[in-house]
Amino acid sequence: MVTAPANLKMVAIFGASGTAGDGILEAAMANPEISKIHVITRRSTARIDAGIASGKVLMTAHRDYLDYSDIVEQLAEVDAVFWAIGISSIGADEETYRRIHIDFPQQFLKEWINVGTKPSASFHFISSSDISADSTAMWARVKIEAENTLSDLAKDNSLRVIAYRPDYIGPTDEEAHIGQALVYWFFAPVGAAVKAEQIGQAMIEVVIRGDQFANGDKLSNQLILRYSNAYEDRNEVRSANIAGTVNAP
Template identity: 30%
Template sequence: MHLVLTGATGLVGSAVLQQMIVTPTVSKVSVLSRRPVAQAEGHEKVKVIIHKDFTSYSPELLGQLKDVDGVVWAQGISSTLVSKPEYEQITNVYPLAFARALSTTTSPKPLNFIYVSGEGATPTPSFLTQHWARIKGITEASLLSLSKDPAYSNLRPISLRPGGIDPTFHKEVHEFIPKRTGLMGLFEKAVLPVVRTGLPSMLSPTKDLGRVLTQLAMGDGKAHSEGESGVSGEGRTLSNVAMRRLAGI
């Protein structure tokens, strides 16, 4: 299978890339990245495509992706690091632009599009909803709506909402993941150990998360049953509860 990955230099993306590399049925991985990806070096089945503008995709680039089976969109950034307009651009505009472009390129072949959202995201925000949660929820709903448009009917979106990202026991990616500083660094040093002991169900271990995201990208693209725990959005939104259930943890 040929899979596409964005955000490969980030915490979640590194975990997904490691899983894609070790999965025998993944024959090719195309990584879209603004900069070189050290983790991809030495792996023949991984091709890094340096791409700067995630609102636009040339015919030449799309031609390299015409046989793609699935996408894991792990590109993202903390809402504390950028302005609200920039966060909306990265979190909403970029994935939707790629989903439209790639769906058109691969049509009529089904295209699994796995969007990494976040626990707390909601498509029905209130005045108390944080900006990041509202934007991720809008993106979830927009991808679902896009798949109902006849022009993009081959699109099979799944939005997965991880909880607290925990790379502690995923040694294969430690040298590649960005060093956490500030509040995120404090979370990793002071909060993660406590939550891991007392409330492990709130966490998303990166090894398990990377495996589930890769499996979803390789899957049949069908909606999950809303009768299952942690499933919503017409069967196309999976919470951290659902992720852990799929991972068997």
């Protein structure tokens, strides 16, 4: 069994007010190894407020996602960044879609690398399944360009950029409405859907496993589910060990 390293203490989440980001935040808040969560967001949510009240979440209101000069230094010591900023391609023009899915994270990575990251730091972001540079779909071409652009930025340093390629993302129970629940339960039996919190669990599991993952690695929907399950198994073992210690004579 892979054990959690001592450096899994501090993470940052971008996009925690959205569907996927809310699930990632839920997973991070539930993880006992993580002591501080930096949430970079335009607005708060009930979960963010609860995290602030617990003392585990530090929220920073941020508006300009092409300029991180006012926040990047406080993130120099984080062990991992979980990036969940994105929009639907429906009704979006290509310029706007590219700015949000490529320019925003690209600028952050440039500034984060420039300020100096921890040697073991990693950047985890949500991409999409079924993407290709030759696709006729604008969003698919942009997503594959984002993967290549972001991993290329980390080639000359120790930073690792990992992409997650889910199919359908089901929201957390607190955020779900009946339509989303029906879509999730339609795709889930054939392995074509993940819960938002499962993405967060998989991201944490990948961080825990450290050098088992290299810069540029990509996790399919099936691998997201596999590492989410591995994360839950790890927590069950940990809980059992704690219970055994408490109940020992």
